[in-house]
Amino acid sequence: xxxxxxxxxxxxxxxxxxxxxxxxxxxxxNETFFTGNRSSPWYLVAFGMIGSTISGVTFVxxxxxxxxxxxxxxxxxxGNFVGYWIIAIFLIPLYYRLNLVSIYTYLEKRxxxxxxxxxxxxxxxxxTIGASFRLFLAAEVLQFTFxxxxxxxxxxxxxxTLLLIxxxxxxAGIKTVVWTDSLQTIFIIGAAVITIYTISxxxxxxxxxxxxxxxxxxxSKIFDWDWQSKTNFFKQFLAGLGIVIAINGLDxxxxxxxxxxxxxxxxxxxxxxxxxxxxxxxxFFLALGVMLYYxxxxxxxxxxxxxxxxxxxxxVRYFGITAGILFLLGILSAAYSSADSALTALTTSFxxxxxxxxxxxxxxxxxxxxxxxxxxxxxFLVIIIFxxxxxxxxxxxxxxxxxxxYGPLLGLFAxxxxxxxxxxxxxxxxxxxxxPVITYIIxxxxxxxxxxxxxxxxxxxxxxxxxxxxxxxxxxxxxVKE
Numbered sequence: 147x148x149x150x151x152x153x154x155x156x157x158x159x160x161x162x163x164x165x166x167x168x169x170x171x172x173x174x175x176n177e178t179f180f181t182g183n184r185s186s187p188w189y190l191v192a193f194g195m196i197g198s199t200i201s202g203v204t205f206v207x208x209x210x211x212x213x214x215x216x217x218x219x220x221x222x223x224x225g226n227f228v229g230y231w232i233i234a235i236f237l238i239p240l241y242y243r244l245n246l247v248s249i250y251t252y253l254e255k256r257x258x259x260x261x262x263x264x265x266x267x268x269x270x271x272x273x274t275i276g277a278s279f280r281l282f283l284a285a286e287v288l289q290f291t292f293x294x295x296x297x298x299x300x301x302x303x304x305x306x307t308l309l310l311i312x313x314x315x316x317x318a319g320i321k322t323v324v325w326t327d328s329l330q331t332i333f334i335i336g337a338a339v340i341t342i343y344t345i346s347x348x349x350x351x352x353x354x355x356x357x358x359x360x361x362x363x364x365x366s367k368i369f370d371w372d373w374q375s376k377t378n379f380f381k382q383f384l385a386g387l388g389i390v391i392a393i394n395g396l397d398x399x400x401x402x403x404x405x406x407x408x409x410x411x412x413x414x415x416x417x418x419x420x421x422x423x424x425x426x427x428x429x430f431f432l433a434l435g436v437m438l439y440y441x442x443x444x445x446x447x448x449x450x451x452x453x454x455x456x457x458x459x460x461x462v463r464y465f466g467i468t469a470g471i472l473f474l475l476g477i478l479s480a481a482y483s484s485a486d487s488a489l490t491a492l493t494t495s496f497x498x499x500x501x502x503x504x505x506x507x508x509x510x511x512x513x514x515x516x517x518x519x520x521x522x523x524x525x526f527l528v529i530i531i532f533x534x535x536x537x538x539x540x541x542x543x544x545x546x547x548x549x550x551x552y553g554p555l556l557g558l559f560a561x562x563x564x565x566x567x568x569x570x571x572x573x574x575x576x577x578x579x580x581x582p583v584i585t586y587i588i589x590x591x592x593x594x595x596x597x598x599x600x601x602x603x604x605x606x607x608x609x610x611x612x613x614x615x616x617x618x619x620x621x622x623x624x625x626v627k628e
Contacts (some may be wrong), residue, residue: 149295149296151467151471152292152295152296152474153296155471155474155475156474156478159333159475159478159479160310162329163310163314163326163329163482164313164314166314166322166325166326166329167313167314167315167317167318167322167326170318170321170322170325171317171318171321171322174317174318174319174321175506176505176506176510176511176514177505177506178318178319178321179317179318179319179320179321179490179493179494179514180247180319180320180402180494180497180498180505181247181320181402181405181406181505182318182319182320182321182324182406183321183406184405184406184407184408185406185408186321186324186403186406186407186408187407187412188407188408188412188413188415188416188419189416189419190324190325190328191324191403191404191406191407191413191416191420192415192416192417192419192420192423193327193328193331193423194323194324194325194326194327194328194330194331194403194483195327195400195403195416195420195424196331196334196335196420196423196424196427197327197328197330197331197334197479197480197483198327198399198400198403198483198484198487199394199400199424200331200334200427200428200431200480200483204427204428204431204480205284205334205337205338205431205457205476205477205480206283206284206287206454206457206458206477206480207283207453207454208428208431208432208435209431209432209434209435209438209456209457210435210438210452210453210454210455210456210457211435211453212365212432212435212436212438212439213365213435213439213449213453213456214453215377216364216365216366216367216368217365217366217367217368217432218367218368218369218370218377218382219382219428219432220368220428220429220432221368221369221370221377221379221382221383221386222382222383222385222386222389223386223424223425223428223429224383224386224425225382225383225384225385225386225387225388225389225390226386226387226389226390226424226425227421227424227425228387229386229387229388229389229390229391229394229395230390230394230417230418230420230421230424231417231418231421232387232391232395233390233391233394233395233417234413234414234417234418234421235414236563237391237395237396237401238404238410238413238414238417239410239414240252240563241401241404241405242405242409242410242413243410246405247405247494247498247505248266248398248494248495248498248499249396249398249401249405250262250265250266250269250398250495250499251498251499252559252562253265253266253558253559253562256562257558257562257568257569257571257574258569258571258574259571260571260572260574260575261558261569261571261574262499263499263500263575264554264558264574264575264578265554265555265558265559266495266496266499266500268551268552268554268555268578269396269397269398269495269555270492270495270496270500271551272397272551272552272555273397273398273399273488273491273492273495274492274521274524274525274528275528275551276393276488276551277399277484277485277488277489277492277525278525278528278529278532279532280481280484280485280488281304281307281308281481281484281485281525281529282304282529282532282533283454284307284477284478284480284481284485285300285303285304285307285481285529286300286533287454287458287477288303288307288474288477288478288481289303290455290458291458291461291462291473291474291477292462292474300533301530304526304529304530305526307481307482307485308485308489308522308525308526309522310482311482311485311486311489311522312489312518312519312522314326314486315486315489315490315518316515316518319490319493319494320402320403320406320487320490320494321406322486323403323486323487323490324403324406326482326483326486327403327483327486327487329479330478330479330480330482330483331479331483333472333475333476333478333479334476334479334480334483335427335430336472336475336476337469337472337473337475337476337477338430338431338434338476340468340469340472341434341438341457341461341465341469341472341473342356342433342434342437344465344466344468344469345437345438345441345465348441348445348464348465349441349444356437359436359437359440360433360436360437363436363439363440365435365436365439366432366436370382373599374597374598374599374600375600376600376601376602377602378602381601381602381604382602382604384604384607385602385604385605385606385607388556388604388606388607388610389552389606391556392552392553392555392556392606392610393552395559396552396555396556396559397491397552398491398492398494398495399487399488399490399491399492400487402487402490402491402494403487404416404417434457438456438457438460439456441460441464442456442460445464447460447464457473458473458477461473485525488525489518489521489522489525492521493514493517493518493521496517496521497510497513497514497517501513501517550582550585550586550605550609551582552606552609553581553582553585553605553606553607553608553609553610553612553613554577554578554579554581554582554609554610554613556606556607556609556610556613557578557581557609557610557611557612557613557614557616557617558574558578558613558617560610560614561613561614561617561618565621567621567622568621568622569617569620569621569622570620570621570622573620574617574620577613577616577617577619577620578613578616580616581609581612581613581616582609584612585605585608585609585612588601588608589601589605589608
């Protein structure tokens with residue numbers, strides 16, 4: 147792809163986003179940024195959430211990770227599926243009943259001020275790390291695939307990416323994000339479809355033959371019953387269940403979109419339909435991973451050292467101009483679809499939970515704008531630091547970080563929903579800070595202490611469990627009234 151073509155595609159993509167921003171931000175108020183005026187069609191939210199959950203992690207890392215752990219990740223996805231139904235049945239009605247803007251306000255109503263601030267703090271830390279990891283991956287792929295040839299440094303790539311996100315979200319916030327996510331989902335799915343089609347053409351295979359290859363390939367193994375393995379079915383399923391509840395149901399960036407729906411029933415309908423679409427989309431990307439490795443084998447192509455580089459390398463060097471253009475649009479969409487909602491959610495949580503800004507207050511508009519700029523700069527700095535120290539596959543790194551930072555959140559909400567007990571609120575921050583430390587110690591020594599057992603994604607459940615146990619020690623005799 148020529149320099150002119152690359153720049154043209156990027157400019158057109160940016161123009162689409164800015165046009166959506168223009169039409170969605172007209173007559174936007176401060177409340178629009180936080181709630182989208184609670185007027186989003188449920189089907190639009192559901193479709194757009196596919197792009198947000200896929201992000202750069204699924205788009206690039208998941209197909210490459212097939213070569214490392216086959217389809218065992220699908221066990222994790224099955225847990226995700228059940229988790230989305232739990233969110234729809236239990237959490238969404240709670241959030242709508244309390245009429246929440248920031249979901250962490252629930253912790254104040256349930257336990258008290260310090261629990262509320264602790265939950266919000268852990269979300270801000272978790273989302274900053276998670277969003278930075280995901281955007282880092284997408285930016286690194288853009289750099290490796292396209293921008294190195296243009297002579298653009300990595301830090302400039304990241305800066306321009308975040309600058310554009312700030313431009314199209316700073317007025318209408320979540321209202322704009324709901325619509326841009328839908329456009330980005332189209333590009334992400336479209337890129338994968340064209341890639342599969344291109345592989346079939348180059349290998350002279352029809353759809354039935356491709357299905358047979360995927361079904362019979364050793365990389366399509368799903369279930370692992372070895373209890374000591376990190377990819378054991380029960381570990382993966384339970385971790386997928388816990389992580390999706392924490393990273394989606396207890397995460398402001400995902401729930402903020404659901405809360406823009408008009409009613410509780412529409413929000414639940416969005417989540418039910420999305421759960422099926424999510425499972426199918428990820429299954430499609432796992433199949434894509436098998437075909438990428440199969441294509442490389444048939445063509446005698448040497449695999450890159452990092453599995454994350456497999457899809458980008460083949461898309462740009464072997465699949466032709468059309469597939470290359472759609473890959474560029476796909477990775478751009480993957481970068482923006484997760485980062486824009488994360489930036490909006492971070493701004494929302496910090497304004498409402500930390501600074502006590504009222505959504506409909508006129509004076510809060512200037513504060514919100516300053517916070518929005520501040521988090522844009524913070525994400526930039528974290529991404530640059532992460533690039534300097536990261537050497538793991540990002541799909542693993544994201545969930546490892548989530549295990550430590552989302553665990554206390556999951557423990558807090560679980561205690562609030564499963565018990566009627568009140569807590570000694572002033573001690574809650576200490577429990578939530580101590581739990582990740584104990585989790586790390588146990589994880590580091592698990593092979594010695596537990597006969598070779600290694601923790602995988604279920605690290606989050608251990609952390610949440612320790613938080614829950616710690617909260618049991620803080621119970622008051624008085625219970626919450628029904």
